[in-house]
Amino acid sequence: MQADVTNPGRCAAFLLNRGGYLEDDFMSKLTLKQLERHLFAAADILRGKMDASEFKEYIFGMLFLKRASDVFGAQYNRIVADQLALGRTPDEAKQRAESRSRYEDQQVFYVPEQARWEYLRDHLHKDVGDGLNKALAALEEENFAALEGVVGHIDFNRRVGQTRIADSKLRELIDHFSKQPLLNENFEFPDLLGAAYEYLVKEFADSAGKKGGEFYTPRDVVRLMVRLLNPQPNMRVYDPTVGSGGMLIQSRQHVEEHGGDPSTVALYGQDANGGSWAMAKMNLIMHGIYDATLHNDDTLARPQHQEPDGGLTRFDRVIANPPFSLNYVQKELQVTNRFKYGYTPEGGKKADLMFLQHMLAVTRQGGMVATVMPHGVLFRGGEEKGIRTGLLNDDVLEAVIGLPANLFYGTGIPAAILILRHRGDKPAEREGKVLFINADAEFHSGRAQNYLRPEHIEKIASTYAAFHDVPGYARVVGREELRENDDNLNIRRYADNTPAPEPHDVRAHLQGGVPRREVEAQQGLFASHGFDVLEGVFPASTERDEYVQFSGHAVERPHLRPIVEGNGGVQAAESALTRRFGAWWDEHHRHIACLPDTKALQTLRAELLGSFQAAFGVVNDQQGSIVISTTEEINSDADAQNVGITITVTPQADPAIEMNPTPLLTPFQVAGVIASWWDDNKFNLKTLAANGWAELLSGWIANATSEDGDTATTGGIDRDRLLHVLAPKAMKDLAALDERRAELEASLAELEGDDDGEDEADERDPLEAARNAAEARLVKQKLTALKKSHKATLANALGSLAAAAQAMSDAQREALALGLMRENLETALTRAITTHRNRIVTTLENWYDKYHVSLRTLEQERNAAAEQLDGFLRELGYAGV
Numbered sequence: 001m002q003a004d005v006t007n008p009g010r011c012a013a014f015l016l017n018r019g020g021y022l023e024d025d026f027m028s029k030l031t032l033k034q035l036e037r038h039l040f041a042a043a044d045i046l047r048g049k050m051d052a053s054e055f056k057e058y059i060f061g062m063l064f065l066k067r068a069s070d071v072f073g074a075q076y077n078r079i080v081a082d083q084l085a086l087g088r089t090p091d092e093a094k095q096r097a098e099s100r101s102r103y104e105d106q107q108v109f110y111v112p113e114q115a116r117w118e119y120l121r122d123h124l125h126k127d128v129g130d131g132l133n134k135a136l137a138a139l140e141e142e143n144f145a146a147l148e149g150v151v152g153h154i155d156f157n158r159r160v161g162q163t164r165i166a167d168s169k170l171r172e173l174i175d176h177f178s179k180q181p182l183l184n185e186n187f188e189f190p191d192l193l194g195a196a197y198e199y200l201v202k203e204f205a206d207s208a209g210k211k212g213g214e215f216y217t218p219r220d221v222v223r224l225m226v227r228l229l230n231p232q233p234n235m236r237v238y239d240p241t242v243g244s245g246g247m248l249i250q251s252r253q254h255v256e257e258h259g260g261d262p263s264t265v266a267l268y269g270q271d272a273n274g275g276s277w278a279m280a281k282m283n284l285i286m287h288g289i290y291d292a293t294l295h296n297d298d299t300l301a302r303p304q305h306q307e308p309d310g311g312l313t314r315f316d317r318v319i320a321n322p323p324f325s326l327n328y329v330q331k332e333l334q335v336t337n338r339f340k341y342g343y344t345p346e347g348g349k350k351a352d353l354m355f356l357q358h359m360l361a362v363t364r365q366g367g368m369v370a371t372v373m374p375h376g377v378l379f380r381g382g383e384e385k386g387i388r389t390g391l392l393n394d395d396v397l398e399a400v401i402g403l404p405a406n407l408f409y410g411t412g413i414p415a416a417i418l419i420l421r422h423r424g425d426k427p428a429e430r431e432g433k434v435l436f437i438n439a440d441a442e443f444h445s446g447r448a449q450n451y452l453r454p455e456h457i458e459k460i461a462s463t464y465a466a467f468h469d470v471p472g473y474a475r476v477v478g479r480e481e482l483r484e485n486d487d488n489l490n491i492r493r494y495a496d497n498t499p500a501p502e503p504h505d506v507r508a509h510l511q512g513g514v515p516r517r518e519v520e521a522q523q524g525l526f527a528s529h530g531f532d533v534l535e536g537v538f539p540a541s542t543e544r545d546e547y548v549q550f551s552g553h554a555v556e557r558p559h560l561r562p563i564v565e566g567n568g569g570v571q572a573a574e575s576a577l578t579r580r581f582g583a584w585w586d587e588h589h590r591h592i593a594c595l596p597d598t599k600a601l602q603t604l605r606a607e608l609l610g611s612f613q614a615a616f617g618v619v620n621d622q623q624g625s626i627v628i629s630t631t632e633e634i635n636s637d638a639d640a641q642n643v644g645i646t647i648t649v650t651p652q653a654d655p656a657i658e659m660n661p662t663p664l665l666t667p668f669q670v671a672g673v674i675a676s677w678w679d680d681n682k683f684n685l686k687t688l689a690a691n692g693w694a695e696l697l698s699g700w701i702a703n704a705t706s707e708d709g710d711t712a713t714t715g716g717i718d719r720d721r722l723l724h725v726l727a728p729k730a731m732k733d734l735a736a737l738d739e740r741r742a743e744l745e746a747s748l749a750e751l752e753g754d755d756d757g758e759d760e761a762d763e764r765d766p767l768e769a770a771r772n773a774a775e776a777r778l779v780k781q782k783l784t785a786l787k788k789s790h791k792a793t794l795a796n797a798l799g800s801l802a803a804a805a806q807a808m809s810d811a812q813r814e815a816l817a818l819g820l821m822r823e824n825l826e827t828a829l830t831r832a833i834t835t836h837r838n839r840i841v842t843t844l845e846n847w848y849d850k851y852h853v854s855l856r857t858l859e860q861e862r863n864a865a866a867e868q869l870d871g872f873l874r875e876l877g878y879a880g881v
Contacts, residue, residue, distance in 0.1 A: 029188045029691065030180065031699040032683050032713040033706070035196040038180050039063065040203060045172050046165065056204040057275060058165070061136055061154040062173055063200075064282055067182045067193065068109045068139060069117035074183055075108045100142070107290050109146070115139045121178050128170040129156035149296060150281045153274060188699050189686035194249075194287035201244045201283065205409055206448075212409040215243040215276040217321045217372075219250075220452040221407055225319055225370045226250045227461045228401075228419060233260040235316035240299040240358060242269030245280030247319045249287055259602045267292035268315065270299045300354055301332045305362070312338070314364040321372040321408075324415075325349040337361070341390035344383050352377045353387045360396060360420055369420040375402075378416065378489035389487045392434070392479060394423045399435040399464055402491040404443035406450045414440055416491065419464070434482065435467055437474045438495035454679060455672025462668065472497050504850065512854035513547030514538065514847045522843055528664045530573030531840055536563055550852060557852075560844045564837060573664060574833055577616075581829055584615040585822055592685070592821065593814060596692040601685060605678055612674040616665060669832050677825045681715040684821070693813035697805045705798045715824050723797055725816055726804040730797030737790045744783050751776040 042062065046055040076097045083093035096102070100110045113119060115135035124131040133156055140152040157164060184190050202219075205212030225247065231237055237251045248267040256262040267289065271277040277296040284292045295304035305313040312335060328351045330343055338361035344350040352373055359369045377384060378400065391397050399419040406412045442456040463474045475495045485493060492498075505515040519533060526533045537560070538548035554563060564570060588611050591604050665673075678685075688696045703711065704719040711718045723731045751772045805813065 028698050028702070029695055030186050030192065031188050031687075031702050032192055032195055032199075033703045033710055035180070035187075035192060036199045036713070037706070037708075038176075039196055039200050042173060042176050043200070043203070045169060045176060055165075056208075057154050057278075058156060058173075059200070060279065060282055061132070061151055061156070062177055063182075063197070064151055064285075065115060065120070065132075065135060065139065066117055066177045067286070069111050069115065069120075070182045071108055072103065072111040073116070073118075075103060075106060109139065109143045112138045112142050117178070120174055124174070125171065126167065128167040128174070129165060132156045132170065146285075146290065147281075149274070150278050153278065188695055189683065189690040191287060191686065194283070195683065197283055197286040198244075198246065198249075201246075201279065208409075214273060214323065215279055216409060217243060217246060218407060218409075218449075218451070219246065220457065221321070221372070221403070222246050222250045224452060224457045224460060225372075225417060226254045227457060228417070228464055229317045229319055229368050229370050231255055231265060231317045233262075233264045236266045236268060236314075236364075237317045237319065238268040238305070238313075238315035238362065239320050240270050240303075240318070240355065240362075241320050241322040242271045242280045242294060243276050243321070245269065245283040245292075245294075247321070248280075248292065249283065249289070251317065251319065252289065256602055257605050259606060268294070268305055268313070270295045270297060270304055272296075272298040298332075300328050300351060300358060302334050303338075303358065303362070312362050314367070315362055316364055316367045318359045318363050318367065318369045319371070320355070320359060322352065322355040324352065324374045325376075326351040328354060341387040342383055344387070350376075350380075350384060353384055356418065356420075357387070360422070363420075363422065365422050366425055367422070369418070371418055371420075372403075372408075372415050373418050374413065374415055375490075378491070385487060388489060391420070392482055392487055395426065395432055395479070396420050396423055397434050398426055398430060399437065400489055400491060401437040401460060401464070402440045402495075404440050404450050404452075407443070407452070409449075430467055432479045433476050434479075434489075435464065435474060435476050436489075436491050436494040437463055438491050438497045439473075440491075441497055453672060454675035455668045458671040458675060459666075459668035462671075502846075508547060508851045508854070510854060511547075512851060512857065513549050514851050516546050516548055518847070519548060524663075525839060525843065528573075529836060529840060530569030530571075531564060531567055532569055533844075536567050537844060550848070554848075557845060557848050560848060561841050564841050564844070570837065570840075574837075577664065577829070577833060578826075580615060581826060584612060585825075587611075589818055589822070592688075593818060595685065595689045599689050601689045604685065609671065609674050609678070613667070613670055616670040617667070664836055665832055673828045673832055674825070677715075677828050681821060681824065683713050684715055684717075684817075688817075693810050693817055694805075696817055697813050698802070701801045701805060705801065715821070717820050717824070719798070721820060721823075722801055725820075726801050727797045730793060730800070733793050734790065734797070737786060737793065741783065741786055741790070744779055744786065748776055748779045748783065751779065 039059070043055070043059050046058060079097040079102055080090075080093045083096050084090070088096070103110045114131075115138045120131065120135060133154070136151040136154055140147040140150065156170060180186075182193060184192075187193065198219075201216060205216035229251075231251045231254055233255055237248060239245075239247045242248065248269055252262040252265050252267065255265050267284070269280060269292065271280065271294075274296050277294060281292075281294055284290075284294075293305065297304050303312060307313055327347055327349055330346055333339070339354065339357045340361075341353075341357055344353050356369075356371055356373065356377075359371055363369055377388075397418065398421055399417075401417040401419070403415050403417065405414040408415065437460060439456065439460050442452065442459060443450040444453050444456075459473075463470055467476060469475050473495060477494050482489070503515075503518055505518070508515055519538070522533075534548070537551060537554050539551050540549060554560060588608060591598075591600070591607050595601065595604060684696060687699055700714050700717050700722060703714050704717070704722050720731070723734075753772075808816070
């Protein structure tokens, strides 16, 4: 029987009819946030004894031991149970369960007895570091083909300076890891451990600071690079400086997210740092990837991926963030035909273009390279210029993409992504050309570093796919112009995004008024939001007026925002978008509703993203906007990027959805809204697909009722939102208590007065001061009691959440969860609309600041003030002084 996904009301009924979810089936599995806290708490046990860069291997080693032992133990018990069911004796069943071949077939590591967790937990109390070392060595020896060098190098007895981890701390680690079983059936979604491992890698990179850049590339940069390369099923993907393996994992996930079979993507990597290489191996294994081929050696000196005939292995996609500015020794380089364009200086820390040449050399004909490079390789002279000229003459450089500063660990300098193809592989219309994209202003500023948001990634990727000029952002440059510039690839030479100078009209400054030409230059901004600026702000003007005046109701700067927000055209434009969103959700949320049955997580992303872009699609190339296709179309068509064409959206006719004729939201913002929502909710959707509505709601409650209440993995679904829907009376009581608390705190502040007002205190009536002090004590007592009541009310409310959810039917849980997800997405859309509206307000405020008060008015005010001062002086008898 198949679920009817065309009817949103059919999914829940289908699930209940097939018995997949019972009314009282309220599960409780380990959530991602719970596992992240568990791992972070393990790191806290060692934190302070040594740097994160030094103790991270111990945490990874312990995690790997626990996971391997738990999975082995579960398989061991299944084998014993099967053998007993066949009539074997207990001893015979255990003997067969010790056969290594029974684990290899299931991709389960055989764990020898001294490495099994029950032995470590129950018997390892002395010389704990030595026992753990032996456990890791034994595990590696028993699974040598898969684990050679991965865990055996970890030394729990290693001294860092004078510090060695004490037995008591190692026992504390063992006891801590014993608290949680690490089996897929205990997780809210299958890849939970892989996601938590990546979280741990990022936390270690954050803690390690500059050293974090040796093994970790920020995930937003990785997503951008993978999006640019667009790996497809049955491809080979290679990272020559693999670090923690994130680029390879993201390449497989990209294929899976777009409906392909990720198991057909072959992964390869190499890294000179043994710790990073081992981390990558573990990362892949934690994600259930056992067939990747990773090597530990210097990629420049000794490339390890070679064919039986001695030639280098070739790959379809090569992706890397090589370490910047290394030295190398030319005589140590093997397979020197990789460097056909020449050698950079050995001692000048300029190995960047050597890495680039290696990547191009190991790329198949028809393949692509995406690599991060420092800006210096774009314009430095000498041997590097010769290499650039060779690359340009062979027409292998396709795009140079400038990134914002402070994206990467270890360096605040901006970097660039270079896209390369072999000679003859560029689409015909791109031959002899290089696309320059200046995206250094496309970022979100964080506390410690900058980030790329989904709309930034969409803008860069769509501009690359379109491969045409975007004023102030991107430009296609021919070979002849590059030659004329001495093959200098400095991005700002070709794509200068420096803002135009702020226009200033001298006559307006002198006499007042806003130049009509400045107003007309912003008509596109106003019209896209339904705002008639001449009617709303400058109503007395005529078409013949070269300067327009602020209306009487806009005489003060604070008046401008209410004018815009209360404008009928603005409200109508925003209401139209809200209606369009509602119609889209009503039509397409059924794909989410059916996810517990269809498990179609891969096609869900493409469907939501594509239909959302179509519903809010904009066709406007008059001001540099790009006509883009749905992401589903771009990524499902392997040749679309290869031939460099732009596919326009042709949405299906829908009477409930009218196409927006003006670009209130750019195509990049539209894609960014849904892509951001997907990134925030992907773990929710994975849980839903794996375990259904009950487990999804259970996970939300577990995270919301935890000590930190962190909602990073739940799409912002926090404690208060769950209390509003599951315990509304308690929320009403809490709101009343909060209101009463605010009143008491205000009364207390009034009674205690201003501590700094010493003079006033001396003038107070002693009796009044005594009465106030007595009343203040009573208020404090009431506050203390109220806080206790608030704490108890909140605790009771939180305690009731699980019971309330369990009492719900699965259809009710579905409605609740979908409602919260819809709120998340609508909030993201509203945020984008608000940003656009704020641009209108800022534009008006800027005109107000520049022109509202003219020089003539200032002179008149100055003269009036001078006359007033003269009058005061005359009254005081100083006339003529």
